[in-house]
Amino acid sequence: MDSVVLKGRNDSLALQLRDTADFMQIIRTLKTLLGKLYEETPTGEVSYRLETGNRLLTEEQLTQIQSVFADFPRFSINGITSAVVDKDVVADMVTAKMTHRIGGVVRSGQTIDIMGDVLFLGDLHSGATLCASGNIFVMGKVSGVVQAGSHGDTRAVVVGDLQGASQVRIADVIEIVADHYDPLKPVAYLSKLHTMTHAKMSELANIRPRLFKQMEAM
Missing domain, CATH: 3.30.750 (Transcription Regulator spoIIAA)
Structure with missing residues (x-):
């Protein structure tokens, strides 16, 4: 042969x-x-x-x-x-699909950068940054910058109480939270026009169907 x-x-x-x-x-x-x-x-x-x-x-x-x-x-x-596929590539792929639970205090000047999704249960101080290549679910207190889709994933979302956050970022889009915060719409996502948009939790199933199933499994 x-x-x-x-x-x-x-x-x-x-x-x-x-x-x-x-x-x-x-x-x-x-x-x-x-x-x-x-x-x-x-x-x-x-x-x-x-x-x-x-x-x-x-x-x-x-x-x-x-x-x-x-x-x-x-x-x-x-x-x-x-x-x-190279084992390192496989490891990166698995990590990118994981949901990481992050707690504790993230102080001013610190940056947490995670591959995959993040369930945040801690305290993000003003001047601190939480980045995830995937989605971010906030169940703690955030006063700093929250960035989902940090590697360019425009399908990523940020979900939770963001009232105290200084900025929300998804991919390359940045929003000043104080200018747009609505407690009745805790879901931040990018629309088809690539603009930051907010929705009620009940709308998430229609906005990101796959993500909604993922959240049910958490």
Whole structure:
């Protein structure tokens, strides 16, 4: 079985790198195959997707493959797909889906930055910041800055008593709480127009259906 096989994928081309093959054999076969393809297609730019199966390419291995492609200027790599994921990537994905319970006192000048959702049960002083890549549910006292969707998640929400907060931020949108606080609308979210909007708790199920199910499970 060849260590590198050319495959057609709808409107694209893929190079399958056999995951059980010796990597140096893959490099040798890749050079031969690309050389042949280069002669058969003397004009035009051609890009290939690399499919690595159950093999995760190291940075060194990827550099070696890129070095092979460098010998064929009209050929390029447009992506890499694998059937496996690096354990660190998996760990980050799991963390991002967790709901973290945060208590205690966060003092002025301090910043709490969490991957995932946060259920805040503590005391956030003025001048302190609570950030979460996901949603923030406030059940404590907040006087500082509360930011949900800190990595750009515009679907994130902030829910709870925000009367004393100095600012609420969702993704890149900032709101001064004192100018907009309404105790009857404890849900802050971004509308389709990307503006900070407030709603009653009873409306959350319609605004963010998936989130509502998540809250029921908490």
